[in-house]
Amino acid sequence: MYLFLKVAIRVRPMNAREKRNSERAVATVLDDNLLAFDRVFDERATQEQVFDQTARLLIDDVLGGTNATVFAYGATGSGKTHTMQGKDGSLGIVPQMLAALFQRISGSDPAIAVSMSYIEIYNETVRDLLSGARESDYLELREDPHRGTVIVGMEQVEAESVDVLLNHLRQGNRHRITESTAANSVSSRSHAVVQLVLSKKSAKGKKQHMLSKLSLIDLAGSERAAATQNVGLRMLEGSMINRSLLALGNCINALSSRAAPAYVNYRDSKLTRILKDSLGGGLQAAERS
Numbered sequence: 452m453y454l455f456l457k458v459a460i461r462v463r464p465m466n467a468r469e470k471r472n473s474e475r476a477v478a479t480v481l482d483d484n485l486l487a488f489d490r491v492f493d494e495r496a497t498q499e500q501v502f503d504q505t506a507r508l509l510i511d512d513v514l515g516g517t518n519a520t521v522f523a524y525g526a527t528g529s530g531k532t533h534t535m536q537g538k539d540g541s542l543g544i545v546p547q548m549l550a551a552l553f554q555r556i557s558g559s560d561p562a563i564a565v566s567m568s569y570i571e572i573y574n575e576t577v578r579d580l581l582s583g584a585r586e587s588d589y590l591e592l593r594e595d596p597h598r599g600t601v602i603v604g605m606e607q608v609e610a611e612s613v614d615v616l617l618n619h620l621r622q623g624n625r626h627r628i629t630e631s632t633a634a635n636s637v638s639s640r641s642h643a644v645v646q647l648v649l650s651k652k653s654a655k656g657k658k659q660h661m662l663s664k665l666s667l668i669d670l671a672g673s674e675r676a677a678a679t680q681n682v683g684l685r686m687l688e689g690s691m692i693n694r695s696l697l698a699l700g701n702c703i704n705a706l707s708s709r710a711a712p713a714y715v716n717y718r719d720s721k722l723t724r725i726l727k728d729s730l731g732g733g734l735q736a737a738e739r740s
């Protein structure tokens with residue numbers, strides 16, 4: 452079981468409210484490798500620079516058959532959705548990854564197919580962002596001895612062109628649950644998980660063999676209830692978010708522990724159950740735990 456973990460930190464520019472209140476930056480970037488991070492980006496870093504020096508570096512591994520995961524983790528309002536999704540004219544990691552992947556696989560022999568799913572995990576329930584289902588329609592998880600954790604009924608779109616997938620992505624983004632909190636006027640209250648499954652097509656293009664899975668995740672904001680002044684439902688959301696982030700942290704700690712074989716408890720949250728085959732390097736490795 453192998454876990455190669457790289458951590459980059461990105462400092463966003465101060466927003467209008469922070470400037471108005473003369474707030475102090477909690478981190479000042481001194482150089483590109485400040486502290487124990489693999490990469491540090493200051494306020495001037497462009498979306499392209501962040502992509503080139505983080506997620507783009509995974510493309511060779513993914514095309515070589517390794518499962519990989521990219522997370523954006525941080526306090527609410529720190530810039531996770533901006534970094535992962537961005538907006539038209541300033542595209543984040545997910546749309547840039549789709550474009551870069553399609554560029555790499557075009558004309559590859561054997562042909563490689565890309566299918567995409569997009570779900571969100573909100574208060575420990577799973578919603579399909581691509582199917583156009585209502586907010587109250589939840590998907591169930593099932594453990595399959597051969598396929599690992601299966602999300603029953605989840606939409607998976609396969610497309611020949613990047614533009615079609617980008618349209619699905621935009622549509623999915625519109626379906627995400629966001630709420631206004633004291634820390635962010637459009638705070639994402641869920642974990643948003645884009646999964647790209649790469650498959651090799653056989654000579655006649657009919658049969659496909661799964662090559663790898665790439666998960667791109669905009670985690671819900673970690674937060675302290677006092678800082679966000681949340682009450683009622685917002686506070687319940689906050690505690691669910693923190694619980695699943697803790698479960699994820701525990702899995703990553705266990706996987707990166709030097710003492711082998713580590714026991715990895717994926718069962719504590721929907722997020723870690725879904726990522727079981729993406730964190731531990733592959734389904735067989737994850738199944739042994």
Ligand SMILES: Nc1ncnc2c1ncn2[C@@H]1O[C@H](COP(=O)(O)OP(=O)(O)OP(=O)(O)O)[C@@H](O)[C@H]1O
Nearest residue numbers: 463464527528529530531532533635638639671672
């Ligand atoms: N590097 C950046 N440059 C310019 N604007 C940014 C940057 N990072 C974030 N922002 C802006 O800051 C605001 C908050 O960012 P964003 O919504 O991405 O935060 P978040 O971490 O996803 O928050 P939450 O966890 O509450 O969803 C947005 O208006 C976003 O456009």
